[in-house]
Amino acid sequence: MDCHQCKSKSQSCGTQSWKLPFFRNNQPSFSKEVPASPPIALVGMPNVGKSVLFNALTGIYVTVSNYPGTTVEVSRGLMQIASQTMTVVDTPGMYSLMPITEEEKVARDLLLIEPVTAVIHVVDAKNLGRMLPLTFQLIEAGLPVVLAVNMMDEAHRWGLDVQQDALEKELGIPVVCMAAALKQGIDELKQRIMPFLPIQPAMIPA
Numbered sequence: 733m734d735c736h737q738c739k740s741k742s743q744s745c746g747t748q749s750w751k752l753p754f755f756r757n758n759q760p761s762f763s764k765e766v767p768a769s770p771p772i773a774l775v776g777m778p779n780v781g782k783s784v785l786f787n788a789l790t791g792i793y794v795t796v797s798n799y800p801g802t803t804v805e806v807s808r809g810l811m812q813i814a815s816q817t818m819t820v821v822d823t824p825g826m827y828s829l830m831p832i833t834e835e836e837k838v839a840r841d842l843l844l845i846e847p848v849t850a851v852i853h854v855v856d857a858k859n860l861g862r863m864l865p866l867t868f869q870l871i872e873a874g875l876p877v878v879l880a881v882n883m884m885d886e887a888h889r890w891g892l893d894v895q896q897d898a899l900e901k902e903l904g905i906p907v908v909c910m911a912a913a914l915k916q917g918i919d920e921l922k923q924r925i926m927p928f929l930p931i932q933p934a935m936i937p938a
């Protein structure tokens with residue numbers, strides 16, 4: 733069996749695997765042993781809907797623990813995407829990659845010190861101008877960013893719209909317009925994350 737982490741042909745490269753508890757019959761069937769691929773990280777300013785999106789993507793097996801050496805809580809959960817089980821991490825709200833608070837430092841460390849498979853930058857569609865500078869910082873840091881323009885329901889109520897294609901072209905990254913609280917755009921978001929996954933769908937035996 734190939735190791736998903738280091739691509740070696742050996743049985744084990746020493747990377748960590750999660751052993752999951754048994755699930756009830758009516759719950760989606762995750763493989764019991766999850767490859768320790770780097771997580772997909774949800775980042776963004778406070779109050780933009782990261783945790784609502786985290787719950788919409790995961791919700792089956794979630795752990796909450798303090799980030800090592802801090803009192804900052806970090807939630808990790810599992811998401812099923814293209815037949816793969818990926819870890820999703822919900823980071824504390826951050827305004828910039830140059831941290832001021834302990835929460836921001838944890839969010840920065842989760843992105844820049846630990847490896848990530850993809851970074852979902854969640855922004856409030858009503859305040860794009862205020863939030864895009866962090867998108868640029870994430871892109872400049874070389875991170876694999878997908879922009880989730882959330883709260884489109886409220887933006888529409890305010891008479892605002894977002895030109896998804898134009899934004900995507902300008903930024904050069906995938907952009908998804910969504911309303912996480914209404915579970916709108918979740919499937920499209922998963923589709924746009926797929927190219928970043930360690931194993932592409934075509935490589936998974938039927």
Ligand SMILES: Nc1nc2c(ncn2[C@@H]2O[C@H](COP(=O)(O)OP(=O)(O)OP(=O)(O)O)[C@@H](O)[C@H]2O)c(=O)[nH]1
Nearest residue numbers: 777778779780781782783784825883886911912913
């Ligand atoms: N109308 C609307 N409200 C949303 C949407 N997504 C999230 N919310 C609301 O926005 C508020 C903040 O959501 P959270 O998920 O707690 O935001 P967060 O980014 O995790 O905030 P921090 O943890 O403080 O950084 C909540 O009241 C949500 O119900 C959405 O798509 N539409």
Ligand SMILES: [Mg+2]
Nearest residue numbers: 782783784822
């Ligand atoms: Mg939150």
